[in-house]
Amino acid sequence: MQKASLFKSSFNRGNLYYEVRPKVNVAKEIIKYVKQNEGKSGIIYCLSRKKVEELAEVLRVNGVKAHPYHAGLDAKERAKTQDQFLMEEIDVIVATIAFGMGIDKPDVRYVIHHDIPKSLESYYQETGRAGRDGGEGNCVTFYSYDDVVKFEKFMKSKPVAEQEIGKQLLNETVSFAENSTCRRKFLLHYFGESYDEKNCNGMCDNCRNPKQRFDGQDEIVLALEAVLEVKERHKTKDVVNALLGLLTATGKTYKHNELEIFGKGGNDDKDERYWNAVIRQALVNGLLSKDIENYGLLKTTEAGKNTLTSHTKLCLLRIMIS
Numbered sequence: 001m002q003k004a005s006l007f008k009s010s011f012n013r014g015n016l017y018y019e020v021r022p023k024v025n026v027a028k029e030i031i032k033y034v035k036q037n038e039g040k041s042g043i044i045y046c047l048s049r050k051k052v053e054e055l056a057e058v059l060r061v062n063g064v065k066a067h068p069y070h071a072g073l074d075a076k077e078r079a080k081t082q083d084q085f086l087m088e089e090i091d092v093i094v095a096t097i098a099f100g101m102g103i104d105k106p107d108v109r110y111v112i113h114h115d116i117p118k119s120l121e122s123y124y125q126e127t128g129r130a131g132r133d134g135g136e137g138n139c140v141t142f143y144s145y146d147d148v149v150k151f152e153k154f155m156k157s158k159p160v161a162e163q164e165i166g167k168q169l170l171n172e173t174v175s176f177a178e179n180s181t182c183r184r185k186f187l188l189h190y191f192g193e194s195y196d197e198k199n200c201n202g203m204c205d206n207c208r209n210p211k212q213r214f215d216g217q218d219e220i221v222l223a224l225e226a227v228l229e230v231k232e233r234h235k236t237k238d239v240v241n242a243l244l245g246l247l248t249a250t251g252k253t254y255k256h257n258e259l260e261i262f263g264k265g266g267n268d269d270k271d272e273r274y275w276n277a278v279i280r281q282a283l284v285n286g287l288l289s290k291d292i293e294n295y296g297l298l299k300t301t302e303a304g305k306n307t308l309t310s311h312t313k314l315c316l317l318r319i320m321i322s
Contacts (some may be wrong), residue, residue, distance in 0.1 A: 011188055017203050044093070045112070045115075068083045109138065118169060120141040181284055215314070216314055218272075219246070226265075233297060241256070243275050
């Protein structure tokens with residue numbers, strides 16, 4: 001195309017409120033939330049058809065005008081449910097990802113994820129169906145690490161290359177869920193966009209209710225040193241194993257046990273998930289980068305290298321593990 005015009009806009013949806021809740025008594029929590037937003041249109045996403053049917057029935061029993069929607073239902077029934085939702089004859093659609101691509105309902109006021117999505121692309125697309133009119137749009141996700149384990153088991157039947165891609169995408173979603181910094185900043189960072197969290201204005205749970213900060217200079221410096229000592233040739237998992245002093249097959253091949261940092265992070269009750277969270281915060285704050293094109297290898301940025309030579313105090317946020 002000659003002399004084509006390029007239109008470019010931000011991924012930011014300023015009217016959407018992002019929140020992640022621990023997945024405890026989830027059906028009860030969802031009923032309570034829907035009741036508090038009675039008369040408003042909402043979409044609840046579940047991963048399985050069985051869970052869609054179960055949750056829709058539970059909501060109906062509790063007086064909510066809710067219908068299920070998934071690819072296993074008759075086409076006429078799906079079309080009818082969709083029309084009823086658009087005409088506001090029902091308030092809530094409980095659905096799999098089969099629902100939403102062609103929906104043009106601007107006043108969906110909340111999108112709930114009963115289970116975490118498989119990728120941040122899916123999360124962004126599905127939450128983006130809320131508040132398209134620029135009005136209220138609440139995005140609530142229920143998170144449990146047990147769901148991640150289920151995903152990983154499911155992926156074992158896939159080809160190795162597909163498993164690797166699936167795990168990388170899933171790890172990013174887990175990072176978002178366990179993250180204690182501004183969720184909007186994290187999400188936009190994932191899509192390659194810089195964002196000042198001061199502009200969030202309390203439109204995510206972490207900014208509205210900030211987590212306690214602590215001096216994390218030692219942890220950050222140790223993580224950066226570990227990435228450099230493994231010569232920036234490894235993924236987060238291998239770097240964390242080296243920090244904890246866990247000698248895996250990869251560690252043996254590259255002689256990680258002979259490195260100065262080997263086992264240095266394995267004290268003071270700091271476990272795998274703790275160091276994963278430290279590395280996530282280093283990534284979000286631009287001290288580390290992840291080479292997605294090359295198996296997600298960790299690289300130290302110029303800002304990260306400057307951190308190692310300066311004495312700037314670095315603050316981390318208390319790690320949120322549901």
